[in-house]
Amino acid sequence: MRIVFAGTPEPAVVALEKLIASHHDIAAVITRPDARRGRGRTLHPSPVKALAQEHGIEVLTPTTLKPGTEDGDALRARLAEIAPEAIPVVAYGNLITEDLLGLPTHGWVNLHFSLLPAWRGAAPVQAAIAAGDERTGATTFRIDQGLDTGDILATIEEAILPTDTADDLLTRLAYAGGDLLVQTMNGLEDGSITPQPQEGEATYAHKIATDDARIDWTRPADVIDRHIRAHTPGPGAWTLMGESRLKVGPVSSVAAAELEALPEAAAVRALQPGEVHVAKNAVMVGTGSSPVRLGKIQPPGKKMMNAADWGRGLASQGSCGTDSTDTDEVKFS
Structure with a gap:
């Protein structure tokens, strides 16, 4: 299946690595623009961009996806040329506008590190540990205009250990979630996945300050x-x-x-x-x-x-x- 991957930080690298190793065609990567960091405030590529460049994959770095902007319109034109069948997303960090959601055949598919509808939002791993949850997991779902409200495609569960830090748990979920994302792409390709609406009470994990x-x-x-x-x-x-x-x-x-x-x-x-x-x-x-x-x-x-x-x-x-x-x-x- 022809794919464009969207992601930015280190946890997204694992998913991209697993997609690259799969039979799917990674036509391009969308990621955040280079950011300044360190004492010298020099520009550094995102971890996802660095990996894509290692594999010779085209990298798109729009500052915004909004229509009517130079970056947003350029992205739309390029995606129309690529014609991706799906756009898997892992912690991309930019708002996806409604007109873009219907562009791929199978939509934009997000990998979220919780068992939705539990812990929708920016910090689900941290929220699960702080709340004393014994289990969490990862969910792939089709992005819609709500906050992590789209139909579920697949899930996996993961135990939270009594000594887990957010880094420990996120690392395990990144690897298990990367496999889940590949399996989701496979299921969308062969038609074996049927999207299911989210059920149960929603909880929210706000961005941590x-x-x-x-x-x-x-x-x-x-x-x-x-x-x-x-x-x-x-x-x-x-x-x-x-x-x-x-x-x-x-x-x-x-x-x-x-x-x-x-x-x-x-x-x-x-x-x-x-x-x-x-x-x-x-x-x-x-x-x-x-x-x-x-x-x-x-x-x-x-x-x-x-x-x-x-x-x-x-x-x-x-x-x-x-x-x-x-x-x-x-x-x-």
Whole structure:
């Protein structure tokens, strides 16, 4: 089947690789224009563009798809020449206008990383982890004018592990979803797929802003754990210590037996939300329920580091309570 692929970031690369390896004809790729990044603010191609160029695939980079614009009209003219039978989409990042939706025979087919109608929107993987879902998946569906509301073509399920960060889960879904997208193209080609309307209650996963990743230490420990993992690695869960913003890596609960074995067990049990206690080889933080152990932390201007090493630095400066030193209180907020 003759295909034009639309996608931009790294998770879309896996799907494009699998489509290139299939029997389908990838006639062109639509992706976002080169973006400036890094200290030098130099232009860099999207990951999808870089892969397409490696394989000699034509790349289209319109700034907009709106009709009546130079880029939008040029894209329409080129798509009319290519006459794709389907346009699979993975995290493209540009609004597809209504007149374009009917251009391919089988429409624009989106790969979305949830079991629709659950977690429609921009951040379904993060939302599923933060909500404590035990299972998620990937869905291919035919794009319409709604927000992820189109008819479903195929789905797969994936378990969410208790230690999954957003990066862990998205990586697995990208590979499984890439296979699903190829299978969907195969099914559309041979007529074995029948689109089905979405059923059930819809939930929504809005685009994540940096402020959304701030940790609320008054929440229960399990909620904080999920919140941190959902925002790892990007934008990164964070907290304030005074005026300093620190990024916080995944945390772990402190088992009751382990807590009782600590010489400072009473002090750790008494921690209020956000209060920090440095033990010999660990850093504990109070929450709205039980204390948690920090795994990694990133102070301003430094790289992510082991929390125990960071805690020893605090203790040596006399800035956090330990079992052996009387020091000032440190609290996250």
